Amino acid sequence: MARLPSAERRRQLTEAAIRAMARDGVPRTTTRSIAAEAGVSLSVFHYCFDSKQQLIESVITTITGHYVSVVKEAIRPRATLEETVRAGFQAYFDHVRAHPDEHMLTYELTQYALRQPGFEHLARRQYELYAEAYTELIDQLRQSMGLRLHVPVPVLARYLAAMTDGLTLNYLVLGDDPAWAGSLDTVTAHVAGLVREN
Amino acid sequence: MARLPSAERRRQLTEAAIRAMARDGVPRTTTRSIAAEAGVSLSVFHYCFDSKQQLIESVITTITGHYVSVVKEAIRPRATLEETVRAGFQAYFDHVRAHPDEHMLTYELTQYALRQPGFEHLARRQYELYAEAYTELIDQLRQSMGLRLHVPVPVLARYLAAMTDGLTLNYLVLGDDPAWAGSLDTVTAHVAGLVREN
DNA sequence: GTCTATAGGAAGATAGAC
DNA sequence: GTCTATCTTCCTATAGAC
Numbered sequence: 151m152a153r154l155p156s157a158e159r160r161r162q163l164t165e166a167a168i169r170a171m172a173r174d175g176v177p178r179t180t181t182r183s184i185a186a187e188a189g190v191s192l193s194v195f196h197y198c199f200d201s202k203q204q205l206i207e208s209v210i211t212t213i214t215g216h217y218v219s220v221v222k223e224a225i226r227p228r229a230t231l232e233e234t235v236r237a238g239f240q241a242y243f244d245h246v247r248a249h250p251d252e253h254m255l256t257y258e259l260t261q262y263a264l265r266q267p268g269f270e271h272l273a274r275r276q277y278e279l280y281a282e283a284y285t286e287l288i289d290q291l292r293q294s295m296g297l298r299l300h301v302p303v304p305v306l307a308r309y310l311a312a313m314t315d316g317l318t319l320n321y322l323v324l325g326d327d328p329a330w331a332g333s334l335d336t337v338t339a340h341v342a343g344l345v346r347e348n
Numbered sequence: 349m350a351r352l353p354s355a356e357r358r359r360q361l362t363e364a365a366i367r368a369m370a371r372d373g374v375p376r377t378t379t380r381s382i383a384a385e386a387g388v389s390l391s392v393f394h395y396c397f398d399s400k401q402q403l404i405e406s407v408i409t410t411i412t413g414h415y416v417s418v419v420k421e422a423i424r425p426r427a428t429l430e431e432t433v434r435a436g437f438q439a440y441f442d443h444v445r446a447h448p449d450e451h452m453l454t455y456e457l458t459q460y461a462l463r464q465p466g467f468e469h470l471a472r473r474q475y476e477l478y479a480e481a482y483t484e485l486i487d488q489l490r491q492s493m494g495l496r497l498h499v500p501v502p503v504l505a506r507y508l509a510a511m512t513d514g515l516t517l518n519y520l521v522l523g524d525d526p527a528w529a530g531s532l533d534t535v536t537a538h539v540a541g542l543v544r545e546n
Numbered sequence: 547g548t549c550t551a552t553a554g555g556a557a558g559a560t561a562g563a564c
Numbered sequence: 565g566t567c568t569a570t571c572t573t574c575c576t577a578t579a580g581a582c
Contacts, residue, residue, distance in 0.1 A: 153566080156565090159565095174463075175459070177374075177375040178463070180558080181557080181558060181559085182556090182557080182558090190566080191566065191567055191568080192558095192559090192567095192568095193559095193560085193561095193565090193566065193567065194565080194566065194567090196558090196559065196560075197565070197566080201558080201559080202558070202559095254459070254462065257459060258459055260517075260521060261373070261452070261455060261456050261459070264452065264520070264521065265373035265376070273521050274522060276521070277518060277521045277522050278522070281527075301530060301533075301534055302527075302530065304527045304530075305527045305530030305531060305533075305534065306534075307527075308518065308522075308527040308528070308530075308531055309530070309531040309534050309535070311518065312511075312517070312518035312531060313510075313511055313514050314514070315514040315517055315518060316510040316511050316512070316513040316514020316517070317510045317511075317514065319458075319510070319513060319514070320475060320509065320510035320513060322462070323458060323471050323472060323474070323475045324472060324475050324476070324506075328502070329479075329502045329503045329505075329506040330506070332499060332500065332502075332503030332506075332507070333503060333507040335499075335503075336499055336503065336504075336507050336542070337507070340538050344534070351547055351548085352547090354547090357547095378574080378575065378576085379575080379576060380574090380575080380576090388548085389548065389549060389550085390549095390576095390577090391548065391549065391550085391577095391578090392547080392548065392549090394576085394577065394578075395547070395548080399576080399577080400576070400577095
């Protein structure tokens with residue numbers, strides 16, 4: 151087995167942990183299974199991380215970064231406001247559909263962090279980053295399309311983050327049926343109304 | 349220790365499990381801690397339930413029933429539509445504020461069920477019941493206030509359930525700050541708009 | 547029906563050879 | 565840096581006396 155700098159090993163182990171946790175769930179993912187997924191022995195794990203908790207901290211910050219990127223890339227300015235909002239949600243939900251386990255994992259990690267004493271700040275940070283991602287998107291749309299908002303930006307950002315979160319979890323549990331497309335239409339129309347210039 | 353019918357013992361153990369899981373989280377709640385919480389010995393547990401999974405199944409169906417009751421009781425017809433919607437959300441979120449751990453538990457149980465082979469139907473049933481609760485509420489409001497809906501009932505019900513879910517989780521993680529009250533105002537206005545007669 | 551005692555296994559973490 | 569082997573702890577589940 152190659153000898154790598156420990157920063158690189160940590161990265162490898164973190165990515166392996168994300169794959170294992172997305173596949174098996176957080177509680178069932180053991181240090182052994184993570185080491186196996188990364189193709190290293192258990193001792194390498196404990197050489198790179200002091201504890202399982204330290205690894206999970208790394209997993210949470212890493213996956214939150216991934217997720218925020220998805221949201222940020224989903225919404226890009228298009229011809230009309232409706233089109234922009236609709237295409238943005240569509241792109242985001244296409245990602246959820248393609249990687250349901252990874253999105254599921256973000257919820258599990260939130261709950262792990264909230265239950266683990268001393269980790270609560272990681273859960274808060276996760277949700278603050280979601281809201282910040284929306285804040286950036288809104289500002290971006292405001293500049294490119296000259297919107298007049300009906301509600302303050304922080305309120306809208308937090309509301310959109312919560313709505314995205316709820317619809318995502320709902321999809322992960324129930325999947326899509328006829329009512330699902332309707333939900334997306336409803337939220338699209340609502341968001342367009344909230345940010346419409348008038 | 350008194351000798352009770354096993355149905356009653358099962359109920360006691362289920363309630364004890366809900367308390368223990370709300371306090372410690374699902375993965376940390378052991379059969380031992382549940383038995384201790386119920387004030388019985390470990391063997392009594394295995395006398396009433398074949399396995400921990402069987403108990404968790406009982407926990408999920410029980411707590412979903414509790415939760416649905418909360419949603420159903422939250423919204424009662426009041427003078428105006430806005431008042432009804434606002435007071436309903438307020439009552440619901442007052443319950444969340446008063447029992448955050450119990451609501452947190454509903455999310456943990458959903459994920460437990462989705463990860464446990466053969467338990468997926470319990471998670472689906474949980475979310476179907478949420479939507480059904482909203483369906484009943486909408487029908488009730490329609491009759492008492494003569495509403496004309498802008499979207500079909502199943503779509504609206506699922507959308508409201510997802511939104512409630514997202515806002516609840518968002519509150520459980522971030523708590524309330526200035527933006528929180530704004531989110532509630534926004535959702536209230538939106539819902540009132542969706543069901544307004546016009 | 548209820549108890550004590552224990553089987554049997556899997557987890558996180560460590561020791562020490564190479 | 566990486567490995568095998570092991571320590572310690574805690575879990576679910578069962579056996580069998582009362």
